[in-house]
Amino acid sequence: MRTSRLEAFSDGVLAIIITIMVLELHVPEGARLEDLADSTTGFLTYLLSFVYIGIYWNNHHHMFQLVRRIDGTVLWANLHLLFWLSLFPFSTAWMDETDLARTPLVVYGINLLAAALAYFLLEHAIFRAEGPDGLLRRAIGRDVKGKVSPLIYVVGILTAAVAGWPALVFYTFVAAMWLIPDRRLESYVAEHGLSD
Amino acid sequence: MRTSRLEAFSDGVLAIIITIMVLELHVPEGARLEDLADSTTGFLTYLLSFVYIGIYWNNHHHMFQLVRRIDGTVLWANLHLLFWLSLFPFSTAWMDETDLARTPLVVYGINLLAAALAYFLLEHAIFRAEGPDGLLRRAIGRDVKGKVSPLIYVVGILTAAVAGWPALVFYTFVAAMWLIPDRRLESYVAEHGLSD
Amino acid sequence: MRTSRLEAFSDGVLAIIITIMVLELHVPEGARLEDLADSTTGFLTYLLSFVYIGIYWNNHHHMFQLVRRIDGTVLWANLHLLFWLSLFPFSTAWMDETDLARTPLVVYGINLLAAALAYFLLEHAIFRAEGPDGLLRRAIGRDVKGKVSPLIYVVGILTAAVAGWPALVFYTFVAAMWLIPDRRLESYVAEHGLSD
Amino acid sequence: MRTSRLEAFSDGVLAIIITIMVLELHVPEGARLEDLADSTTGFLTYLLSFVYIGIYWNNHHHMFQLVRRIDGTVLWANLHLLFWLSLFPFSTAWMDETDLARTPLVVYGINLLAAALAYFLLEHAIFRAEGPDGLLRRAIGRDVKGKVSPLIYVVGILTAAVAGWPALVFYTFVAAMWLIPDRRLESYVAEHGLSD
Numbered sequence: 001m002r003t004s005r006l007e008a009f010s011d012g013v014l015a016i017i018i019t020i021m022v023l024e025l026h027v028p029e030g031a032r033l034e035d036l037a038d039s040t041t042g043f044l045t046y047l048l049s050f051v052y053i054g055i056y057w058n059n060h061h062h063m064f065q066l067v068r069r070i071d072g073t074v075l076w077a078n079l080h081l082l083f084w085l086s087l088f089p090f091s092t093a094w095m096d097e098t099d100l101a102r103t104p105l106v107v108y109g110i111n112l113l114a115a116a117l118a119y120f121l122l123e124h125a126i127f128r129a130e131g132p133d134g135l136l137r138r139a140i141g142r143d144v145k146g147k148v149s150p151l152i153y154v155v156g157i158l159t160a161a162v163a164g165w166p167a168l169v170f171y172t173f174v175a176a177m178w179l180i181p182d183r184r185l186e187s188y189v190a191e192h193g194l195s196d
Numbered sequence: 197m198r199t200s201r202l203e204a205f206s207d208g209v210l211a212i213i214i215t216i217m218v219l220e221l222h223v224p225e226g227a228r229l230e231d232l233a234d235s236t237t238g239f240l241t242y243l244l245s246f247v248y249i250g251i252y253w254n255n256h257h258h259m260f261q262l263v264r265r266i267d268g269t270v271l272w273a274n275l276h277l278l279f280w281l282s283l284f285p286f287s288t289a290w291m292d293e294t295d296l297a298r299t300p301l302v303v304y305g306i307n308l309l310a311a312a313l314a315y316f317l318l319e320h321a322i323f324r325a326e327g328p329d330g331l332l333r334r335a336i337g338r339d340v341k342g343k344v345s346p347l348i349y350v351v352g353i354l355t356a357a358v359a360g361w362p363a364l365v366f367y368t369f370v371a372a373m374w375l376i377p378d379r380r381l382e383s384y385v386a387e388h389g390l391s392d
Numbered sequence: 393m394r395t396s397r398l399e400a401f402s403d404g405v406l407a408i409i410i411t412i413m414v415l416e417l418h419v420p421e422g423a424r425l426e427d428l429a430d431s432t433t434g435f436l437t438y439l440l441s442f443v444y445i446g447i448y449w450n451n452h453h454h455m456f457q458l459v460r461r462i463d464g465t466v467l468w469a470n471l472h473l474l475f476w477l478s479l480f481p482f483s484t485a486w487m488d489e490t491d492l493a494r495t496p497l498v499v500y501g502i503n504l505l506a507a508a509l510a511y512f513l514l515e516h517a518i519f520r521a522e523g524p525d526g527l528l529r530r531a532i533g534r535d536v537k538g539k540v541s542p543l544i545y546v547v548g549i550l551t552a553a554v555a556g557w558p559a560l561v562f563y564t565f566v567a568a569m570w571l572i573p574d575r576r577l578e579s580y581v582a583e584h585g586l587s588d
Numbered sequence: 589m590r591t592s593r594l595e596a597f598s599d600g601v602l603a604i605i606i607t608i609m610v611l612e613l614h615v616p617e618g619a620r621l622e623d624l625a626d627s628t629t630g631f632l633t634y635l636l637s638f639v640y641i642g643i644y645w646n647n648h649h650h651m652f653q654l655v656r657r658i659d660g661t662v663l664w665a666n667l668h669l670l671f672w673l674s675l676f677p678f679s680t681a682w683m684d685e686t687d688l689a690r691t692p693l694v695v696y697g698i699n700l701l702a703a704a705l706a707y708f709l710l711e712h713a714i715f716r717a718e719g720p721d722g723l724l725r726r727a728i729g730r731d732v733k734g735k736v737s738p739l740i741y742v743v744g745i746l747t748a749a750v751a752g753w754p755a756l757v758f759y760t761f762v763a764a765m766w767l768i769p770d771r772r773l774e775s776y777v778a779e780h781g782l783s784d
Contacts, residue, residue, distance in 0.1 A: 012211030015600030031689030054667040079250040101227030208407030275446040289419045297423030404603030471642040493619030
């Protein structure tokens with residue numbers, strides 16, 4: 001089974017998620033700068049979620065450059081990932097509209113964590129579909145960032161539960177860590193002349 | 197006529213349907229876990245409809261791997277299917293906002309049934325376009341799941357009319373039955389080396 | 393300049409237009425069948441606009457199978473068409489929410505007319521880009537349907553201005569006329585083995 | 589790394605932005621022509637933003653016809669551009685709903701300026717990824733329009749701050765200037781037979 005249509009569908013879903021979040025930004029009631037300032041929290045949480053979706057798109061893009069074979073399990077593992085990502089507009093809006101209250105911050109962290117686990121499951125579904133000689137398996141290697149991120153999310157969730165907004169420090173830290181694109185895969189593709 | 201643009205357009209529509217449903221999830225009024233709990237019904241019905249759209253995308257994807265020739269009738273049969281699927285956000289939201297009242301549950305079941313019949317008509321439009329030697333016709337075979345599903349939907353609709361929410365047991369059962377990807381087509385593609 | 397990205401972008405816009413219209417369908421307030429009946433007008437106008445967008449997608453699809461060369465003017469003529477089509481959700485919703493009042497019916501007709509003229513301009517931009525030997529020019533021929541439709545729209549607009557809802561008879565008639573896919577182009581493609 | 593998926597994702601995001609803006613157009617309360625007249629400002633600002641997104645899509649399309657190599661920096665520079673463009677529905681709606689008040693007009697101008705700078709950064713990320721012999725670098729040349737536009741935006745922003753709506757003259761002027769497609773790139777592609 002080819003990957004092109006899976007990629008096109010995922011691009012579509014990610015493009016929609018990243019764009020509809022802006023629909024949740026409430027247009028300010030008044031026309032002054034102070035009225036816009038009320039949207040600052042919304043703007044920053046939107047930016048954070050935009051960056052997260054961007055990271056997932058980037059990594060998804062890098063990952064599938066190394067995938068040659070998929071099966072039905074990969075299709076569903078991919079939909080499972082898209083499901084958690086599609087909840088970002090919801091959990092972002094709740095966090096924003098409650099002015100960063102604790103429970104919504106916890107829920108946002110759980111959403112981040114669930115997406116990370118879904119990505120991990122997708123990787124492993126691909127490993128299985130491609131067999132022991134799969135390119136992705138070799139390129140990913142030990143995957144330190146992928147293993148550290150869930151731990152930081154858990155710290156962030158606990159912080160959200162006891163202290164509230166400081167959890168955003170952890171959530172932002174993981175995003176910053178991933179903003180650096182996945183050089184492992186990128187260089188693996190370049191070295192082996194695999195870009196198709 | 198090639199299938200690539202039909203597939204791209206369908207991917208676009210399905211990606212949008214699956215993502216805009218989350219816009220119907222109301223952000224909770226308060227910031228506590230109890231406030232989120234009020235969204236549980238919405239979350240579960242969203243999940244069910246997400247899985248249904250995922251199933252249709254999966255089967256559509258498998259089906260068109262075996263299609264070589266389409267005509268104008270196939271284009272319209274495909275749009276007809278997309279029409280019924282595009283009503284999922286509407287019927288899901290109505291079911292959710294009325295806390296699973298009987299009539300909305302009946303209407304949701306009718307929507308599921310109409311989509312299943314539209315899928316059946318699409319298959320047959322393809323059969324006709326490809327002639328008696330079409331790959332899809334041979335791969336699909338007797339199609340037990342495709343014939344049993346509408347019957348279960350009808351049982352679900354009747355259950356909705358007399359008992360309300362237990363209808364969801366039937367609607368969920370069909371989804372679970374299809375979650376197992378269509379191995380017939382998948383294995384047919386693999387055996388005959390047809391994945392293009 | 394290749395046509396693939398123009399086609400992909402147009403597919404995206406048309407897929408979104410056709411799907412967001414369902415967001416304008418108001419979920420009924422109550423849970424009974426009578427409450428749903430209030431949505432009947434909305435449902436029928438949605439169906440009509442869905443069919444119109446489907447017709448434009450079909451004809452666009454057939455048309456670009458015969459196009460080999462485009463230029464900047466074609467890109468803008470295409471965006472001009474997409475602009476008028478993107479107003480369909482707006483004019484459909486206004487018509488629906490005013491229970492088919494005269495002015496909204498007139499405006500809907502003008503929207504249909506503007507889209508038809510934009511399609512005509514797009515065809516001629518392609519003729520010019522491809523020169524006198526363009527395939528599309530030869531395949532389209534006299535284009536009776538394309539010339540009759542604007543006339544019927546004008547009759548519909550006048551009817552809307554003096555009598556209101558009977559205008560829908562004319563608007564529906566044009567849609568029905570086009571539902572039959574453009575056999576001219578389809579058969580031209582088939583005869584000349586042009587499907588790329 | 590190939591450009592096809594970057595182009596597909598960007599097409600998706602731009603298609604959504606250009607279409608969801610129409611969701612911000614409020615359906616008139618009444619059914620008379622006067623009620624529609626209240627939407628005139630909304631309609632014109634929507635048209636302006638539609639044209640701007642169309643310009644970005646056109647130039648993006650022309651640009652990537654000349655791009656052969658991208659890297660992770662280009663992916664993020666592209667997402668950065670899409671971020672600013674995704675705020676157009678928000679800043680357009682604010683400008684419209686405040687009946688062209690000064691601050692929203694300033695913010696709209698800043699949004700235009702930020703998008704222009706992001707486009708500039710994207711160009712330079714591509715220059716770096718392709719090295720000194722990149723086609724795009726040679727085709728773009730001195731880029732007078734690209735350098736003049738930000739200056740006009742700044743004049744527009746200052747005008748908005750002191751005089752309000754006349755700023756739209758400047759914002760519209762830049763759009764008009766770009767409506768003429770980028771003949772430099774188009775002719776470069778044609779002369780060198782580069783359209784792939």
